[in-house]
Amino acid sequence: MNSTIAMITFRSMLGRRRALLLFVLPGVLLILSLVLRLTDTNDLDVDTSVLQKFALGAVLPLLALIAxxxxxxxEIDDGQIMYILTKPIPRQVVVxxxxxxxxxxxxxxxxxxxxxAGLxxxxxxxxxxxxxxxxxxxxVAYASVFVALGVMSRNAVTIGLLYALVWEGLFGNFAPGAKKASILQWALSVTDSLTDASTVHSAVGLTTALVLLVIVTLGATALATVRLRSLTVASAE
Structure with a gap:
């Protein structure tokens, strides 16, 4: 990890206009939770629904997409990434x-x-x-996928949004086969293993979920590294 790149990236992310979404989405989650608590309309089913469908199912993928x-x-779109790539920094360190x-x-x-929100x-x-x-x-898995997508495509936000809404939100919730290939379901499997609440259910076993989470995270990171190297070669030519 390179601390200089990290600090520049943090400043850049928190200074952009769209970084407001980083605050808006969790803000809505907390306000919703507070309203439910104050109106005494929450119970185990409602609590689970808020944490699973809104926090895990909506806030997480959208925030991971933004981040x-x-x-x-x-940086790739405006060419600023080339300033970093001209430095003697291994591409895997950048990624x-x-x-x-x-x-x-x-x-x-x-x-x-x-x-x-749960509290x-x-x-x-x-x-x-x-x-x-x-x-x-x-x-972690979502972030690795979206970082790789950001390296590979100029339309990363659009593609990522379609992935989060269509695959994860639609097919991942209703299509039995797609559930097993859903980061949301893998994360839910981890959650399910840590609680005895009868309202939490996952379509994927814990071992399978953990293996797939690791594979996707490492695979996406490797793919982003390879793609970043090709960008260096292309600009050099």
Whole structure:
């Protein structure tokens, strides 16, 4: 990891206009949780629904998309990435640094708010930390996929949005086969293993989920590194 690149990336992400979404999405989650608690309309089913469908199913993929594509995509689009690539810094270090920044952002703006939302709701002990861990684990995989997408395509946000909404949101929830190929379901499997709540169910076994999470994370990171190297070669030519 390169600390200089990390600091520049953090400043860039938190200074952009679209970085407001990093605050808006978790803000909506916390406000919703507070309203439900104050109106006394929450119970185990409602708590699970908020944490699973909104925090894990909506806030997480959208925040990971913003963070993952944002840490590197704009730099490639405007050519600023070439300043970094002309330095004697291994390409894998560049990718890993960008990925770490994306994961930190996902942790701060998705995992932590999920934990706070569960506490505000007054969810049963065990449910809140289970979902926070699930969001964190899923966030690592999502971030790696979206960082790779940001390196590979100028339309990364559009493609990522379609992936998050159509594949994860639609097929991942309703198509039995697609559920097993869903980061959301893998993260939910981790959550399910950490809580005894009868309202949490995953379509994927824990071992399978963990293996697939590791494969996707490593594979996407490797793909981003290879693609970044090809960008260097192309610009040199």
């Amino acid at each position: 993952g594509t944002g840490v590197i995509g704009p 890993l640094t960008k990925l770490v920044v994306a994961i930190v952002l996902v942790t701060l703006f998705a995992a932590v708010p999920t934990l706070l 505000i709701l007054g969810a049963p002990a065990g449910l809140t930390p289970a979902f926070a861990v699930g969001v964190l684990v899923g966030g």
